[in-house]
Each structure stands twice: as structure tokens, then as C-alpha cells.
Amino acid sequence: MKFTETFRSALxxxxxxxxxxxxxxxxxxxxxxxxxxxxxxxxxxxxxxxERIEALGTNLINVSPGIRGxxxxxxxxxxxxxxxxxxxxxxxxxxxxxxxVVPVINxxxxxxxxxxxxxIVVNGITPDYQEVLNFWVEEGRxxxxxxxxxxxxxxxxxxxxxxxLFGDEDPLGQSIVVNGPLSRYKFRVIGVMQSKGRVMFFNFxxxxxxxxxxxxxxxxxxxxxxxxxxxxxxxxxxxxxxxEIDAILYQxxxxxxxxxxxxxEQLLSTMSSVMQTFAIMLVGIAGISLLVGGIxxxxxxxxxxxxxxxxxxxRMAVGAKRVDILLQFLWESVLLCLIGGxxxxxxxxxxxxxxxxxxxxxxxxxxxxxxxxxxxxxxxALGFATAVGLFFGIYPANKASKLDPVEALRYG
Amino acid sequence: MIQAINIxxxxxxxxxxxxxxxxxxxEIKEGEFVSITGSSGSGKSTLMHILGCLDRPTSxxxxxxDKEVGKLKGNALAEIRNKKIGFVFQQFNLLSRSTAxxxxxxxxVYAGVNRRERxxxxxxxxxxxxxxxxxxxxxxxxSGGEGQRIAIARALVTKPSLILADxxxxxxxxxxxxxxxxxxxxxxxxxxxxxxxxxxxxxxxYAERIIHLKDGLIExxxxxx
Ligand SMILES: Nc1ncnc2c1ncn2[C@@H]1O[C@H](COP(=O)(O)OP(=O)(O)OP(=O)(O)O)[C@@H](O)[C@H]1O
Ligand SMILES: [Mg+2]
Numbered sequence: 001m002k003f004t005e006t007f008r009s010a011l012x013x014x015x016x017x018x019x020x021x022x023x024x025x026x027x028x029x030x031x032x033x034x035x036x037x038x039x040x041x042x043x044x045x046x047x048x049x050x051e052r053i054e055a056l057g058t059n060l061i062n063v064s065p066g067i068r069g070x071x072x073x074x075x076x077x078x079x080x081x082x083x084x085x086x087x088x089x090x091x092x093x094x095x096x097x098x099x100x101v102v103p104v105i106n107x108x109x110x111x112x113x114x115x116x117x118x119x120i121v122v123n124g125i126t127p128d129y130q131e132v133l134n135f136w137v138e139e140g141r142x143x144x145x146x147x148x149x150x151x152x153x154x155x156x157x158x159x160x161x162x163x164x165l166f167g168d169e170d171p172l173g174q175s176i177v178v179n180g181p182l183s184r185y186k187f188r189v190i191g192v193m194q195s196k197g198r199v200m201f202f203n204f205x206x207x208x209x210x211x212x213x214x215x216x217x218x219x220x221x222x223x224x225x226x227x228x229x230x231x232x233x234x235x236x237x238x239x240x241x242x243x244e245i246d247a248i249l250y251q252x253x254x255x256x257x258x259x260x261x262x263x264x265e266q267l268l269s270t271m272s273s274v275m276q277t278f279a280i281m282l283v284g285i286a287g288i289s290l291l292v293g294g295i296x297x298x299x300x301x302x303x304x305x306x307x308x309x310x311x312x313x314x315r316m317a318v319g320a321k322r323v324d325i326l327l328q329f330l331w332e333s334v335l336l337c338l339i340g341g342x343x344x345x346x347x348x349x350x351x352x353x354x355x356x357x358x359x360x361x362x363x364x365x366x367x368x369x370x371x372x373x374x375x376x377x378x379x380x381a382l383g384f385a386t387a388v389g390l391f392f393g394i395y396p397a398n399k400a401s402k403l404d405p406v407e408a409l410r411y412g
Numbered sequence: 413m414i415q416a417i418n419i420x421x422x423x424x425x426x427x428x429x430x431x432x433x434x435x436x437x438x439e440i441k442e443g444e445f446v447s448i449t450g451s452s453g454s455g456k457s458t459l460m461h462i463l464g465c466l467d468r469p470t471s472x473x474x475x476x477x478d479k480e481v482g483k484l485k486g487n488a489l490a491e492i493r494n495k496k497i498g499f500v501f502q503q504f505n506l507l508s509r510s511t512a513x514x515x516x517x518x519x520x521v522y523a524g525v526n527r528r529e530r531x532x533x534x535x536x537x538x539x540x541x542x543x544x545x546x547x548x549x550x551x552x553x554x555s556g557g558e559g560q561r562i563a564i565a566r567a568l569v570t571k572p573s574l575i576l577a578d579x580x581x582x583x584x585x586x587x588x589x590x591x592x593x594x595x596x597x598x599x600x601x602x603x604x605x606x607x608x609x610x611x612x613x614x615x616x617x618y619a620e621r622i623i624h625l626k627d628g629l630i631e632x633x634x635x636x637x
Contacts, residue, residue, distance in 0.1 A: 005521050016509045314505045317466060318519040318566065319494020321487045405466045409505065
């Protein structure tokens with residue numbers, strides 16, 4: 001018998017008992033929807049993270065004090081007095097694969113303008129910051145070497161901060177108050193950065209930049225810097241640069257736990273492997289629901305075979321071969337799973353949109369939680385559904401095809 | 413066209429062996445209208461299942477159109493049922509969820525006939541049983557007599573060598589039953605080979621030959637005119 005005819009018989013079979021068909025699909029629907037949601041959320045966030053980190057430049061290297069143990073280890077690290085401006089100059093001079101070095105001090109400070117205020121990260125940096133981070137000023141100008149030399153109280157605002165403090169007003173040339181730990185200073189706004197958005201939990205637009213000399217001398221009264229953002233000559237020489245920097249720092253500190261060097265690329269691969277592990281775990285859990293759904297389908301198919309014993313007998317009497325009966329019932333279970341899978345994919349798609357929406361409401365600081373539904377994910381889900389249908393359908397279908405025609409006709 | 417030589421059928425239920433047919437030999441010629449009678453349990457249905465290739469004899473030889481079919485299995489038997497045999501049952505045995513048309517075309521579906529030809533042949537078969545006006549009714553929307561006519565159309569649609577009917581009037585009142593038997597008569601006059609199983613006297617009156625079974629053996633084989 002032709003393929004289309006077995007298919008049609010199967011459709012007739014499902015059509016005859018729609019409520020039951022739907023109920024038996026539920027497990028598959030839920031399982032597939034869960035798989036789609038998980039894949040779309042993890043793929044989406046993975047993609048946006050890597051896009052944004054890549055936008056920072058893949059030849060970026062971070063040098064910071066080593067992680068200290070204990071509960072406040074991260075904070076202790078930020079406050080460690082370890083590097084000086086001279087260390088940065090030495091790295092730039094001695095490491096041939098290094099192109100630029102930017103020393104950075106950053107602290108969370110309160111900024112005020114008239115009755116508005118914002119508590120944000122203020123970075124003390126040098127003019128090279130723009131090139132190294134691939135993060136550029138949009139209006140006005142950036143910090144330059146004269147600002148640095150003269151310890152000027154000038155500030156460049158991130159786009160978000162500028163909006164918060166000034167709204168529609170033009171921030172350029174205005175004075176704002178920066179509250180340091182010991183003293184408050186008036187700073188003149190000389191520029192506003194381009195918008196860069198968020199990477200993970202950090203919003204690039206909610207920060208401000210001042211000359212590092214001003215930060216050291218006037219705000220924090222320190223000769224140390226917190227860390228270095230370093231640009232390698234090229235993407236290919238990044239590893240070489242890391243080795244050179246390590247050699248220089250080791251010579252100075254004689255202890256490689258005191259400092260840590262990481263490239264953007266390492267960060268990227270760590271993050272994506274963490275995401276992947278997470279996704280595989282969740283998909284595994286969803287797989288259990290698919291398994292349960294498959295067992296449900298098998299159960300329903302077995303009931304259906306018993307119920308339709310006489311139908312099977314009739315078909316055999318008029319000339320159906322065993323394989324025709326087998327295919328008819330196999331088709332039925334595959335169709336059940338495929339339809340369930342398709343419904344699951346649509347529900348998963350809607351679900352992931354809802355999650356993205358709720359995510360952006362509940363956690364506005366994370367930005368819109370992006371979701372991606374890739375064709376691969378859909379194919380994977382439908383393929384899986386088909387496999388479940390085949391696997392759990394073969395036993396009932398085989399049972400149907402093995403019935404004895406005479407007994408089947410006498411049944412019921 | 414049918415030749416059965418010493419057909420035996422033994423059912424084994426647990427440890428008990430039941431001999432349903434104890435050695436049946438008979439020959440039926442093309443175009444004959446034969447009635448098989450006998451009391452309940454005499455082996456009529458068992459014989460019909462074997463003649464119709466739904467079941468296989470425990471021993472003995474069966475020739476259909478000069479071809480030995482007694483030893484065939486599964487797919488080969490299915491093909492013979494499909495091409496050469498048309499069944500009519502007491503309980504009609506129509507697919508309850510399908511229309512009359514779909515029921516009638518079903519054997520052609522399994523024969524691999526294309527859609528156009530199926531429609532044409534199903535229509536002709538339905539016309540023969542005077543049911544062309546009930547194409548899209550389901551069995552539940554038909555009377556018993558109409559249902560049995562659909563079943564007969566299904567048996568006719570493949571132009572089989574042999575039509576086998578097991579108590580075709582058993583579920584019908586006598587007037588409707590007579591209508592069905594007149595239909596068989598008509599088919600007989602058109603040249604079809606018919607075997608009708610019954611235990612009702614008036615049913616066998618329509619046949620030109622009556623084979624009477626008793627306890628799995630042929631007790632009497634009587635020709636009439
Ligand atoms: N599948 C089976 N297993 C065991 N015994 C069976 C089976 N089918 C039939 N028999 C036995 O074989 C004998 C003949 O049965 P069969 O159905 O052929 O009788 P019948 O002449 O058609 O009777 P009825 O007029 O009641 O339909 C009976 O004794 C019956 O119990
Ligand atoms: Mg019987």
C-alpha cells in the first residue's frame with residue numbers, strides 16, 4: 001500500500017478520538033516546550049554575551065591583583081594596594097607584544113547636579129582608554145594628556161549618567177559635584193560617551209571617566225592603581241603578551257598569586273562553557289519529561305490497538321499485509337509526537353518571549369533577556385519528538401500487526 | 413476453481429484438542445452458488461475461514477484457481493484475500509468511522525489502485541448493490557440492510573473469484589434478508605461464484621447446491637435446479 005494511504009489511515013485514527021490524542025500529547029508538548037525555552041534562553045544569552053565581549057576587543061588583557069580568599073575576597077582585591085603607574089610603564093616598555101597600557105582606578109561614587117544625583121562607577125584612566133576598550137566619546141572630547149598633567153577636574157559621562165543627571169539639558173560645560181571618600185570636588189563635564197549597553201551585569205553607560213592623576217591626587221589620595229587594561233598588538237599576539245606581562249610581574253612580586261592576568265578570550269570561553277553545562281543539564285531534565293511523555297503515548301497506543309482489534313481484523317480480511325498495519329499504527333504514534341512537538345515548539349517560542357519580557361521587567365538591570373530560536377533547535381526538537389514516537393510506537397504497532405485475522409474479527 | 417482435499421482443522425485450547433473439521437473434501441466450480449448449512453458448532457465458519465485464506469488448515473490440501481494455497485503464509489495469504497476473495501460477515505464488519513465510500517474502496521487501497529480508479533470502481537460496486545445514493549454515510553447512519561449492501565459492495569469491488577458470506581442475513585429481519593438474498597441471486601446470474609453459510613432453511617433455498625456439515629464432516633452434498 002502506498003505511503004500516503006497508511007498516513008491517511010493514521011490521521012483517521014487520530015481524528016476519531018481527538019480529546020484522547022490531545023491528552024496523550026501533553027507530555028510531549030510540555031517536554032518539547034521546555035527544551036525550546038531552555039535552548040532559546042541559553043543560546044540567546046550566550047550570543048549576546050559573546051557579541052558584547054567581542055565588541056570590547058578580543059585582544060584585550062586585564063591585569064588585576066590576585067583573588068584573596070575569604071568572604072570579602074572580591075572587595076579585598078579591589079582595594080589591594082599593589083600596582084603603581086610605573087608598573088604599567090614598565091610593561092609597555094618591556095613587553096613587545098603589548099600595544100597600549102591603561103592604568104585604572106575605579107570606585108563607586110555619588111555624583112550630583114542640582115537636585116539630581118547618581119551613584120555610579122567613576123574610572124580614573126588615561127587617554128588611551130578609548131582605543132583599548134574600543135569605547136569612544138560621542139559628544140565633546142575625551143580626557144587628554146594635558147588634563148592628566150594638570151590634574152584637571154574634568155569628567156566624561158557615560159550616556160546613561162548624562163541622561164539621568166541632565167535629561168534634555170546639554171551637559172557639556174556644566175559643573176557637577178563628585179563626592180570622594182574624603183572630599184568633594186566640582187568637575188566640569190567635557191564629553192559624553194557613546195552608548196555601549198550592558199555586558200552581563202555591568203552597564204557600560206552607567207559610569208564616568210576622569211584623569212587618573214586627578215583620581216589619585218585629589219579624590220583618593222593614593223599612589224597606587226587598581227588594575228591595568230592592556231591591548232595586545234593583535235589578536236594573535238595576545239598569548240605572547242600575557243606571557244611577557246607575567247614575566248615582568250613575576251620578577252617584581254616573586255609570587256604569582258598576588259596578581260592575575262586574563263584575556264577577554266579566556267573570559268569568553270569560560271563563560272560559554274559554563275552556559276553550555278547549564279543548558280545540557282536543563283535539557284536533560286526536559287528529556288525526562290519527554291521520556292514520560294513517550295511512555296504515555298505507548299500506553300495510549302496499546303489501548304488503541306486493543307480497542308481497534310476488530311478494525312485490524314477487517315483490514316486484514318480485505319487484504320492488509322502485516323506491514324500495512326504496522327505502518328498505520330507507527331504513523332499514528334509518530335504523528336502524535338510530531339503534532340505534540342510542533343505545538344510544543346510554538347508554546348516554547350511563546351514561552352521564551354514571555355520569559356524575555358518578564359526578565360526585562362523584573363530585572364531591568366540585566367537589560368532585555370534575549371532569546372534566540374534557531375532553526376537547529378526546532379529541527380532538534382522535532383527530530384527528538386519523531387524519535388520518541390518511533391521508539392514508543394514500535395511495540396504497540398508490532399503488536400497490532402501480529403494479530404491473528406480470525407481472532408481479531410471475532411473480537412468484541 | 414476451489415478444490416479441498418481432506419481438510420482438517422484442530423484447535424488446541426490448553427491441553428484439549430478440538431477437531432473443528434475432520435476431513436473435508438469438496439470441489440466448487442466457477443459460477444456456482446453454494447450454501448453451506450449445519451447446526452451450530454458443526455464447523456461452518458471454520459471452513460469458510462480456511463476457504464477464504466483467513467486461516468490455514470491443520471492438514472489437507474487446498475487449491476484456489478489451480479494454485480495450492482493451503483501452505484501459504486502471511487503476506488501471500490493477504491494478497492490472495494485481497495485479489496481473489498470477498499467476505500461478507502454476519503456483523504457487516506464495516507469500519508465504523510469511515511464513510512460507505514471509504515469502506516468500499518478499502519480493498520483497492522491495499523491493492524495499490526490509484527485514487528481515480530478506486531473512485532470509479534467503488535461507484536460501480538455501490539451501484540450494483542443499489543447504494544450509490546449513500547456514498548458519504550457512515551455505518552451508524554445506515555440501516556442493517558443498507559450496511560450489509562455496503563459490505564457486499566466492498567466484497568465485489570476487487571472483482572474477486574469468490575464471494576464468501578457467513579450468515580449474511582443473521583442480523584437482519586426476514587424481509588430485509590430476502591432483499592440481500594435476491595441481491596446474491598442477481599450476482600450469481602452475473603456469473604459470480606458464491607458461498608453462503610447459513611443455518612436457516614429459507615436462505616439455502618436460493619442456492620443451487622447445499623452442502624450440509626455435521627461435526628466437522630460433510631453429511632450431505634445436494635444439487636438442486
Ligand atoms: N479459535 C478457536 N479455538 C478453539 N475452538 C474453536 C475456535 N474456533 C472454533 N472453535 C470450535 O470449533 C468448532 C466449530 O466452530 P465454528 O465456529 O466453525 O462453528 P459454526 O458451525 O460456525 O457455528 P455457528 O453456527 O454457531 O456459527 C466449535 O466446536 C468451536 O467451539
Ligand atoms: Mg459460525
